[in-house]
Amino acid sequence: MTSDRPLLLNNARLVDPASGREERGGVLVQDGVIKDVGSHVAVAADAEVVDCSGQVLAPGLIDMRAFIGEPGAAHRETLKSAGEAAAAGGVTTIVSMPDTNPVLDDPAIIDFVLRRARDNCIVNIRPAAALTKGLKGEEMAEIGLLREAGAVAFTDGARSVTNAQVMRRALTYARDFDALILHHVEDPDLVAQGVMNEGEFAARLGLPGIPREAETVMLERDMRLVRLTGGRYHAAMISCGDSAEIVSAAKARGLPVTCGVSINNLALNENDIGDYRTFLKLSPPLRHEDDRQAMIEALNDGTLDVIVSDHNPQDVETKRLPFAEAENGAVGLETLLSAALRLVHSGQVSLPRLLRALSTRPAEILGFPGGRLQRGAPADLIVFDPDAPYVLDKRQLKSLSKNTPFDEARLEGQVTITMVAGRIVFDRRNGSRDSNV
Template identity: 50%
Template sequence: MSATLFSNARLVDPVAGEVRTGDLRIENGRIAPPGPSGTVVDCRGLCLAPGIVDVGVKVGEPGERHKESFRTAGRAAAAGGVTTMVCRPDTRPPIDSPEMLEQARARAAAAPVHVYHMAALTRARAGSEMVEIGFLQDAGAVAFSDGVRVTADTKVLSRCLRYARSLGALVIGHPQDPGLSAGACVTSGKFASLRGLPGVAPMAERMGLERDLALVEATGARYHADQITTAAALPALARAKAAGLDVTAGVSIHHLTLNVLDVADYRTFFKVTPPLRSEDDRLAIVEALASGEIDIISSMHTPQDEESKRLPFEEAAPGAVGLETILPAALRLVHAGHLDLPTLWKALSTNPANRLGLPGGSLAPGAPADLVLFDPDAPFLLDRFQLASKSKNTPFDGARLQGRVEGTWVAGTQVFARS
C-alpha cells in the first residue's frame, strides 16, 4: 500500500492536548513518520482527528434487522466520523454465549468500520445466572453488560464482579435503582407533573451508582458506568476515583446537549433511557466532562422503527439514533465554550479506546490510520430522512447544527467522502 499524505490540516491531537497546523502521513494502514508519499490529500485547513470510538451502539442483528443492520449502522458510522463501534448485547436473542457472539461477529463483517462486541453479563440478561465470562472473552467480547436491565439481585452482581475481576474483564453497568425507575418515562419535577407523565427522581441514579461502587470496592472489579446524567451522582463517582477504584463513567451525547424541556408536547424522539434531565443537571455533567470526571461520550445509538415511536409518550419505545449526529452535536459544546477540541476528542476517541483496550484515539506514529476530516464550522439543517441509518428516530430532526464530516478513513482506506 502506497503512503498517503494529509497536507494543510488542523491536527486535533487529544493525547498531546493541542490543535496544530501540519501534515500527517499514513502507510500500510497506520500513521507513519515523515517520508515520501504517493497520494496527497489536501485538507484545506479543515480539522483532522482520530476516528470516534463509540461505546454502546445498538445494532438490530439478530432479531431486529428491520431497525438496523450492521451494513446500515456501518455506513451511518462512517458518515458520522465513527471508525469503531462497540456494540451492545441487548439483541434478540441477546449475546450471552460464544455461539451468539461468533454469529454477531460474522455479520459485522458487512460494516465498513471496526466493530467490537460486548456480551451480556447474565444469561438472557435476566439477572439471575452469570454467563461464561471466560469463554466469551476468548471469543472476543471486550466488555460485559446487561444494558439498561439492572441486575437487581445484589448477590448475583457481586458474583459477576468477583469473577470478572479474576479475568480482568470490564463490566459496564447502568446505574439506576430498578424499583424507583420502573415505569418512568421522564425525570420527575414540575415538567413531569404538568404533562401528567410518570417520572423518576434523579436520586435513583445516585442510589444505583452507590450500590455498584460499593460492590466494586468489595470485589476490585473493573467497572464503567454507561451513563451518568445527574449532578446527584457526581460526588459518589468522585469519591470512587479518589479512592483509587478502577472506575470510569460515560454520558450520551443526548444528555449533554438536550434537557427535559425538549420533550415539549410529548415528542417521542426525545424519549431516551435514562430520561432527559434538567438544565442544571446537564450543565453539571458538561462541567464534569470538562474536568475529566466523566471520561467518555457515546452516541448510545438506539434505532427504533416508526411504529414503536408513533405512540403516546408513555408507551413509545425509548432511544434515539446517534451515529451520524454525535460529532455535530458534540461540537455544540465547543462552540458554546464549554470544551476545546482536544478535550472533546479525548472523550470521543482516546478514553474509550484506552478503557476497552482497543487501538485508536491517537495521531502518534504506529497508531491505526483511523481518521476523520471535518469542518467544525459548517452549518446545516438536519433532515432525518437523509440519514444512512435504517431507523430515523433522531431528536435533532430539523435542528440547525454546525460541523460536518468531510471524509472518514479506516485503516488507511477511505470509507466515506462527502459528495
Template identity: 60%
Template sequence: MLSRFAPKTDAQPLVLLNARLIDPATETDIRGGLLIRAGVIADLGPGVTVDNAPNRARIIDCRGDVVCPGLIDMQAFVGEPGAEHRETIATATAAAAAGGVTTILATPATSPVVDDPAVVDFVLRRARDTGKVRVLPMAALTKGCEGREIAELGLLGQAGAVAFSDGAHAVANALVMRRALSYARDFDALVVHFPQDRDLAGEGVMNEGETSLRLGLAGVPAEAETIVLDRDLRLAALTGGRYHASIIAAPLSLEAISEAKVSGHDVTCGTSINHLTLNENDIGDYRTFLKLRPPLRSEPDRRALVHALAEGLVDVIVSDHDPQDVETKRLPFGAAEFGAIGLETMLAAGLRLVHSGDVPLTRLLAAMTCNPAKILKLEQGRLQKGAPADVIRFDPDEPFVVDPLKLRSRCRNTPFAGALLQGVVKMTIVGGEIVWEVAA
C-alpha cells in the same frame, strides 16, 4: 479477532496536507500533514509535505480542517441478530462512517442475546462481511441479560467480546453483581453497567419534577440512578473489579463517581450526547423521539454534566444509538418506546459545547477517542506514529440542518430533526482505508 481492517502492505499511501492535527491523548493541536502507510500512521507534523510524499500516494488537501483520531462509540445497538427491521450492521456502520465513528461497541441485548460464543462469532463475521467500520461486541453479563445467572465471561472473552453488560437491564441483585465483578476481575474484564433501580423508576417515562407534573407524565427520580450506582461503586471497591457506568445523568451520581475516583478505585463513567445537549424542556409537546433511558434531566442537571465533562470527571461520551421504528415511536408519549439514533450526529451535536465555550475541543474529542480506547485497552484513539490509521477529517464550523430522511440509519428517530448543527465530517479512514468521503 475477525476483521476486514487488517494492515495491508500493498494499500495506497495517503497524505493529508494542510491539516489541523489534534491528538486528544497528548492534548496537541498543531498544523501539518499526516502520512498513512500500510494501515498505520507513518508520520505526522509540519515535516509531512507534498515534496516527501511516497510514490503513488494519494494527496489530500485538508484546507485547514481538523484531522484527529476516529471516534469510538462505547454504546450502540446494531440490530443483528434478530432486530434487522430496526438496524443492521451495514446500516449502522454506514451511519457511523458518515458521523466520524470508526469503532462501535455493540450492545448485547439482541435476539438471541449475546451470551454465547457462537453469537459473538456471528457478530464478528457479519461485521467483517458487511461493516464499514470496526464493530466490537459486548457480551451479556448475565445469561439472557436477566440478572440472575452470570454468563460464561471467560469463553465469551476468548470468542472476541471486549466488555460485558446487560444493556439497559440493570442487575438488581447485589450478590449477583458482586459475583460478576469478582469473576470479571479474574479475566481483567470490563463490566459496563446501566445504573437504574427498576422498581424505583417504575412506570416513569421522563424526569420527575415540575415538568413531568405539568405534562401529566410519570417521572423517574434521580435517586433511581444514584442508588444503584452507589451500590455498584461500593461493590467495585470490595472486589477490585473494573467498572464502567454506561450512562449517568444526575448530579448526585457525579458526586459518587468523584468520591470513588478520589479513593483510587478502577471506575469510569460515561454519558450520552443527548444528556449533554438536551434537557427535559426539549420534550415540548410530547416529542417521543426524546423519550430516553435515563430520561433527559433538568437544565441545571445538564449544566452539571457539561461541567463534569470539562473537568474530566465524565470520561466518555456515547451516542446511545437505539433505533426504533415508526410503530414503536409514533405513539402517545407514555406508550412509545425509549431510544434515539445518534451515530451520525454525535460529533456535530457535541461541537455545540465547543462553540458555546463550555468544553475545549481537545477535551470533547478525548471523551470520544482516547478515553474509551484506554478503558477498552484498544490501540486506536490516538494520532501518533505507529498507531492504527483510524482517522477522520472534519470542518468544525461548517453548518448543516439535520434531515432525518438523509440519515443512513434504518430508523429515523433522531432527537435533532431539523436542528442546525456545525461540524461536517468530510473523510473517515479505518485501518488506512477510506470508508466515507464527501465529494469536493
C-alpha cells in the same frame, strides 16, 4: 485491501487529544497504520495526497454504547446500515450492545457477529457480551469464554442487574479475567411507571416521573461492590450532578471506576420534550438544565470519561405512540460529533477535551490501540469542518430508523472524510469510497 501506496493527509489542523498536539501539518498513512505525523509531514514520495483544506484531522471516534438490531431485528438496523451511519458521523469503532435476538451470551453468537461485521460493515464492530445469561440478571454469563471469543466488555445493555449478589460475583470474575463491566445504572423499581425526569415539567405534562435516585441508588450500590471486589467498572451513562459526585468520590478513593454520558444528556434537557416528542423519550431521561450543566462541568474536570451516542434505533410502530407508551431510544451515530460540537461552539468545552472523551478515553478504557495521532497507531482517522452549518433532515440519515432527537435542528460541524485501517470509507466530497462492501 489496503493499497501499498502511501496516503498523505496534508494541510490539516491536527488535534491529538492523547498527546495534546494541536498544530498545522499532515499524517502519512501506509499499510493501515500511521507512518508519520506532524508539521514536518508536508510531502512524501509516491504518496496519494489528500488536501484537508485546513480542516480538523483527529483520531476516529469510538462509541462505547450502540444498539444494533442485527441479529434478530434487522428492520431497525443492520450491521451494514449502522456502519454507514457511523462512518458518516466520524465513528470508526462501535461497541455494540448484547440486546439482540439471540442475546450475545454465547461464544458462537459473538463469533457470528464478528464475522458478519467483517463482511458487511465498513467500520470496526467490537461486541460487548451479556453480563448475565439471557440478560435476565439471574445467572452470570461465561465471562472467560466470551472474552476469548472476542467480547470487549460485559453488560446487560439497557437493563440493570438488580441482584447485588450476582453483580458481586460478576465483578469478582471480571477482576480475575481483567474484564470490564459496563452497567446501566437505573433501578427499575424506582423507575416504576416513570417516563421522564421527575419534577415540575413532568407534572405540567401530566406524565409520571423518574427520580434521580433511580440512578444514584444503583450507582452508590455499585461503588460499594467495586470496593469489595476490585473489579473494573464503567457506569455506562450518568445524567445528574449527584451521580457525578458519587463517581468523583469513588475515583478519589482509587477505585477502578470510569463513567460515560449520553450526548443527549449533554446537548438537551427535559424542556426539549416540548409537546410530547417521543423521539426524546430516553433512558436515562433528559434531566433538568441544572443537571445538564453539571454533566458539562464533570466532563471538564475529568469525572466524566466518555461521551456515547446511545444509538438505539426504533421503528415508527414503537415511537408513533402516546409518550408514555413509546419505547425509549434515539439514533445517534450520525449526529454524535455535530451535537457534541455545540459545547465547543458555546465555549463550554475545548475541542481537545471533547475529542478525548469521544476517542482517546474510550480507547484507553477498552485497551484499544486507537484514539491517538501517533506513529504505529491504527489509521482510524476523521477529517471534519467544525464550523460547517446544516439543518438535520432525518430522511437523509443513513440509519434505517429515523428516530433522531435532532430532527430539523441547526447543527455545526460535518465530517468530510472517515478512514478505517487506512481505507477511506466515507468521503463527503465524492460519496463512500469503500469498494469491499
